[in-house]
Amino acid sequence: MIISWLANPERFSKVFAPVRPWVAGLSLVLFVWGLYLCFVSPEDYQQGDTVRIMYIHVPAAWMALFTYLVMGVASFFGLIFRHALADAAAKAAAPIGAVFTALALITGSLWGKPMWGTWWEWDGRMTSVLVLFLFYIGYIALHASIEDEQRAARSTAILALIGLINLPIIKFSVDWWNTLHQGASVLRPGGPTVAPAMLWPLLMMALAYKALFVWLWLIRIDTEILSRKYNGLRARLGFREGGA
Amino acid sequence: MDLNMGKYAFFVWGSYGVTALALLSLTVLSVRAHRERARKLRALQETLAAEKAQKVDA
Numbered sequence: 396m397i398i399s400w401l402a403n404p405e406r407f408s409k410v411f412a413p414v415r416p417w418v419a420g421l422s423l424v425l426f427v428w429g430l431y432l433c434f435v436s437p438e439d440y441q442q443g444d445t446v447r448i449m450y451i452h453v454p455a456a457w458m459a460l461f462t463y464l465v466m467g468v469a470s471f472f473g474l475i476f477r478h479a480l481a482d483a484a485a486k487a488a489a490p491i492g493a494v495f496t497a498l499a500l501i502t503g504s505l506w507g508k509p510m511w512g513t514w515w516e517w518d519g520r521m522t523s524v525l526v527l528f529l530f531y532i533g534y535i536a537l538h539a540s541i542e543d544e545q546r547a548a549r550s551t552a553i554l555a556l557i558g559l560i561n562l563p564i565i566k567f568s569v570d571w572w573n574t575l576h577q578g579a580s581v582l583r584p585g586g587p588t589v590a591p592a593m594l595w596p597l598l599m600m601a602l603a604y605k606a607l608f609v610w611l612w613l614i615r616i617d618t619e620i621l622s623r624k625y626n627g628l629r630a631r632l633g634f635r636e637g638g639a
Numbered sequence: 640m641d642l643n644m645g646k647y648a649f650f651v652w653g654s655y656g657v658t659a660l661a662l663l664s665l666t667v668l669s670v671r672a673h674r675e676r677a678r679k680l681r682a683l684q685e686t687l688a689a690e691k692a693q694k695v696d697a
Contacts, residue, residue, distance in 0.1 A: 621680050625680045
């Protein structure tokens, strides 16, 4: 009910314009607090100070998956119900997800070198996350390459839905295949195995990343709505000029 | 708070640096694109309104 009420782009812009600064403020506060916790938390007895990379690497990886899930759900609604806003929401999420995924890969590499002795390993987890990154890039490239908005929305939605298959592969890759990665240590049955002194900065940074995503997503959806309005007005102007 | 990361300084600060750079760039680009689009739409709407007013006057 609320979703279909908000599916009107004009209404969506009006409702969320006053919310955006609050989400930006929340994200900033969470980042300052989270970063403080990152550097006052103790070093790990085995990993030393490299454990601090976990506080930015793991949230980036979580957000890479979450953003793709958001993109997939929005694409599904766009494909089935043809909501104009659904495609805008999926399209707006893609670059944010691509950045989070790139950060997960880069910071993972910077963590892997001192701990595992290698920048990269073609194991299940890293390879499937690289595939996720390629799905994001493919989605962005496909959207940019098709001029007709409706056709672009349909094609990219199908691509996004195909890519959803990769999410459980990423999640369970550490259980299915031999890997350098450890198994799940936070989101697992029986609760987290991470010590509270390290769990708090991790969760705080995860919340900061989430708030940043929401803020950027809302801005980018609104940019998309403004773009479509602008293009629509220009098309009408062009039609009038052509018909005159 | 100890900011000395010892022999891991390159890896820790490299990770935080890349993250800060990427997230700040994404933020700046997103906000700038939003402002630019809003400005262009406003300008087009003003042009259309001025054209309409001219026609009414005529």
